[in-house]
Amino acid sequence: MTDDEYINSEILDEHFRTPRNFGKISDRDVEIIETNPTCGDTIVLHMKFDGEILVDIKYVTRGCSISTAAASILSENLMGKTMDEIRRMSKDEVLANIGLKLGPARERCALISYDAVQKGIKSHLKSR
Amino acid sequence: MNFDEVREHFPIFKKLDKEGIIYLDNASTTQKPYEVINAVVDFYENHCSNVHRGVYRLGEEATEMFNHSRENIGNFIGAKDREIVFVRNTTEALNLLAYSLGSKLQEGDEIILSNSEHHSNIVPWQMLSERKKVKLRFLNSRHDEPISPEEVSNLISRKTKIVSLTECSNILGNINDMKPISKIAHDAGAIMIVDGAQSVPHMPVNAKDMNCDFLAFSGHKMMGPSGIGCLYGKEEALEELPPFMGGGEMIRTVTKAGFTCEDIPIKFEAGTPNIEGAIGFSAAVDFLRDLGMENVRNHEKDLIAYTLKMEENSGIKDLISYGTRNIENRAGIYAFNIGEIPKFDKENISSENLSVKVHAIHPHDLSSLADRTYGVELRSGHHCAMPMTEDLGVSATTRASYYVYNTREDVEKLFEALSASIKRFGF
Numbered sequence: 001m002t003d004d005e006y007i008n009s010e011i012l013d014e015h016f017r018t019p020r021n022f023g024k025i026s027d028r029d030v031e032i033i034e035t036n037p038t039c040g041d042t043i044v045l046h047m048k049f050d051g052e053i054l055v056d057i058k059y060v061t062r063g064c065s066i067s068t069a070a071a072s073i074l075s076e077n078l079m080g081k082t083m084d085e086i087r088r089m090s091k092d093e094v095l096a097n098i099g100l101k102l103g104p105a106r107e108r109c110a111l112i113s114y115d116a117v118q119k120g121i122k123s124h125l126k127s128r
Numbered sequence: 129m130n131f132d133e134v135r136e137h138f139p140i141f142k143k144l145d146k147e148g149i150i151y152l153d154n155a156s157t158t159q160k161p162y163e164v165i166n167a168v169v170d171f172y173e174n175h176c177s178n179v180h181r182g183v184y185r186l187g188e189e190a191t192e193m194f195n196h197s198r199e200n201i202g203n204f205i206g207a208k209d210r211e212i213v214f215v216r217n218t219t220e221a222l223n224l225l226a227y228s229l230g231s232k233l234q235e236g237d238e239i240i241l242s243n244s245e246h247h248s249n250i251v252p253w254q255m256l257s258e259r260k261k262v263k264l265r266f267l268n269s270r271h272d273e274p275i276s277p278e279e280v281s282n283l284i285s286r287k288t289k290i291v292s293l294t295e296c297s298n299i300l301g302n303i304n305d306m307k308p309i310s311k312i313a314h315d316a317g318a319i320m321i322v323d324g325a326q327s328v329p330h331m332p333v334n335a336k337d338m339n340c341d342f343l344a345f346s347g348h349k350m351m352g353p354s355g356i357g358c359l360y361g362k363e364e365a366l367e368e369l370p371p372f373m374g375g376g377e378m379i380r381t382v383t384k385a386g387f388t389c390e391d392i393p394i395k396f397e398a399g400t401p402n403i404e405g406a407i408g409f410s411a412a413v414d415f416l417r418d419l420g421m422e423n424v425r426n427h428e429k430d431l432i433a434y435t436l437k438m439e440e441n442s443g444i445k446d447l448i449s450y451g452t453r454n455i456e457n458r459a460g461i462y463a464f465n466i467g468e469i470p471k472f473d474k475e476n477i478s479s480e481n482l483s484v485k486v487h488a489i490h491p492h493d494l495s496s497l498a499d500r501t502y503g504v505e506l507r508s509g510h511h512c513a514m515p516m517t518e519d520l521g522v523s524a525t526t527r528a529s530y531y532v533y534n535t536r537e538d539v540e541k542l543f544e545a546l547s548a549s550i551k552r553f554g555f
Contacts, residue, residue: 013554039492039509039524040517042472062472062523064490109492 009100015069020076023058030124034116036108041067045116049124052082059116064109070098071113083121089114129418131427135533137161137415148503150538155298155326155461155529156507157348160412164351167411171404179403180377180394194403197410198393201358204413205324205343206334211366213359213393214401218325219248221344221359222292224372224396225321226252229290231370235261238287240318242267242275243519244297247512249323253292263287271300271450271520274457277308288318295327295338299513299527300451301432301461303327310339319365325349329531330428330459332421341365347405351531352412356405359396366392373398416532424532428460431530431539435462438543444550446487450520460530463511466494466550468522489553491526497552498526502545 025046032045041063048056057075061068077097078086094114095102102110135141138159144151151159171193177186179194199209215221239253243266257264265288267279275293284291291313296303306322313320322340327333329350335343342365346357361369371378371389375398380388389395416424433455439447449464467488489497491508498504507527510517517524528542 040514041490041492041523062469064492066492106492106496 011073011099012065012069015072016065019068019072021058021072021079022060024060025056025058028056028058030120032116032120032123034112034119036063036067036112038105038108039064041109041112043067043071043112043116045071045113045120047117047120047124049083052084054078054081054083054086057117059113061113063112066098066100066102066106067109067112070094070110073097074113074117078117083125086117087121131419131423131532134419137163138533139165141533150502150504150541152528152530152534152538152542153505153507154531154534155349155511155527157354158329158351158531159533160351160353160408161415163415164353164408164411168353168404168408171407178400190403193407194401197406200410201406201413202360204417205328205360206336207360208363210392211335211360211363213361213366213396214406215344215357215359215396216355216402217346217348217357218246218323218344219252221342221357222248222321222323223252224359225292225342225344226256228369228372228396229319230256230260230262233260233262233289236287237262237289238265238285239263239290239292240265240267240280240283240288240313242269242293244269244271244275244300244302244513244516245292245294246298246323246325247514248325249292249294250515262289266515267293268519271302271516272452274302274452275304275309277305277312280309280312284312284316284318286316288313288316290319290321292321292323294323294325295333296324296330296459296461297451297513297516298326298461299463299511299516299525301326301459301463301529302452303331303457303459305457306338306340314339326459326461329416331425335360347409347412350409350412351415352409353402353405356402356409358409361392363392366396369396371395371398375399377401419532427532428530429455429458431534431536432458432460432462434536434539435528435542438539439464442543442547444543444546447546450525460534461527462529463525463527465489465491465522465525466546469524471518471521471523489550491524493553494526494546494549497549498542498545501548501552502541504528504542504545506542 025048028046029049030047035042043061045059059071138161140159175189177190179191198212202209202212269275295306310320320340321342324343324345328345341362343360348354378395378398380390446467452458469488495506495508509524
C-alpha cells in the first residue's frame, strides 16, 4: 500500500461507513463465525442458496475499516454467483477488487470475509 | 554509557531516523546494538564450531564462549550457571515447565494464573489441563492495579501445586511484586513460576531475592538475538524436574534398553543449542549492565510518566488508556483506545454496525494511520493477551512500548500522530 492510498481511499471509506448487506439472514443455509487471529476481530457470515446460486449474503462484524469494507465489497461481488464460481475466486482477485496493495498483516483483515465465505460453501456442500 | 549516547550504538536508527520512523513496539521485540551484532558476527567469523563435544581448539573456544554466556546471564539475575537453561524463548520455557512439572501432577490439582497473562503462560497450562485433568484457577484482577498478594491468598489452597504469574503485564504495564506472592505460594506448598519476559529486560530482577522456583525470559526482548531465551530454575528444582525433549547433548549414556540424563542444565538442552544466540544474548546483558538496570528502569519510568502527563493534557476526545497510573508499579507500556469498540458477543449478535456507531477508531486503523501520517510504529490487536482484552470489554487495543533508546520526543510524536490520525479518520 502506498503512503496515501490507504487513508485517502474514498471507496473503502464509504463501504466502511455504510457497509452493504450488513446484518443477518433468518432463514439462512449457512452460518460461519471467523476470527482474525492477529486482532481477535470476528465476523459472523450468513449465506442462502437457491440450488447452486448464492441468493443472499449478509454479515455482522466489529472489525477495522479494511475488514468491514472488504466484506461489503465481497458481498456485492458474490451475490448471484454459483458456488463453483465463488470457490474458484482467488485471494488475489478479492484483494484486487478492494483496489489497495496491503501489507501482510492488513491482508488478513481484508481476507477474513473471504475465508468465511469459502468455509461456508464447504460446510454447505457437506451438509447437502 | 549515558542515555544520550545510547542511540548511537544501534545501526538501525541511522535508517529509521532518516525515514522519520519512531519504533514503539519494544514489548514485542527490541532493536540490536553493534555490541550484540558484532558478538554474533565474531562467532561466525572466528569461532564457529559445535559445543561440548569437540576436543580440538575451535570446539574448545566455542564451548568456553557458550559457557561464559550462561554464567554471565546467570549473574545478571543473581543465579548460578547451573541454574540457567537455554531455550528458544519465554514461551518454550513455560512449555517446558508445563510438560515436565505437569507430568508429576494428579487429577484435581490446581494451578493459579491471572487474567493478565500472555498466552504463553495460559495455553501450555490449558494443554496440560486437557491431558491431566488439572484445574486452572484465574485471578481476575482489575486493569488499573497490580496483582495483590491478598488476591493470591484468597485463591490458594492445599490443592494448589503451581502459581504461575507475570512480573509485568505486556498489555497493562502493571508491575507485580513477586516476593510476597512467592512466599504465599511456598507456604501453601506450591511451586512459584515467574514470567519475566517484560520485567528482566526493563528493571533490576534478582531471582534469589524474589525467591521464585522458576523464572522465564527472552533474549530478543532485551536487545539480544531472536531464538534464544532462558529458563532459570533453583538448582534443586531443576534436579527434580524430568527432562523435556530427548536427543543429543542431554544424555549421559544411551543403550538399546534406555538412557541416563546429563546433569542440569544440559539435561534440558537436547540437540545443538543456539550457540551464537547465547553469545549475542550475553553481549546484550553486558550492554544493559553497562547502562545499569536502575538507570534503565528510571529512564522508562520517566517516559511513562511523561506519557500519562501528555495524555492528560492532550485534550484528545475519547482517549481511554489502561493500566495502573501509579508510576512506581508501571513499566513503559501504554495501551489505549480512541473510543471503545465493544467486544464481539457471539451469543447475542447485534445487527448494528457498532464500529461506526460508537464513534471509535479500530486499533488496526489507528496504528496504520499513525504509521502513515507520522511514522509512529505502534502495535494493535490483543497483544497475545486475549483474556485481559476481553476483561477490558473491548475487541482490541493499541499499544506503545518503550525501551532504552526512546526519548521524550518520541512520546510527543506519539501524541501528534494520534491527533493527526483522528483528524484523518474524520472525527
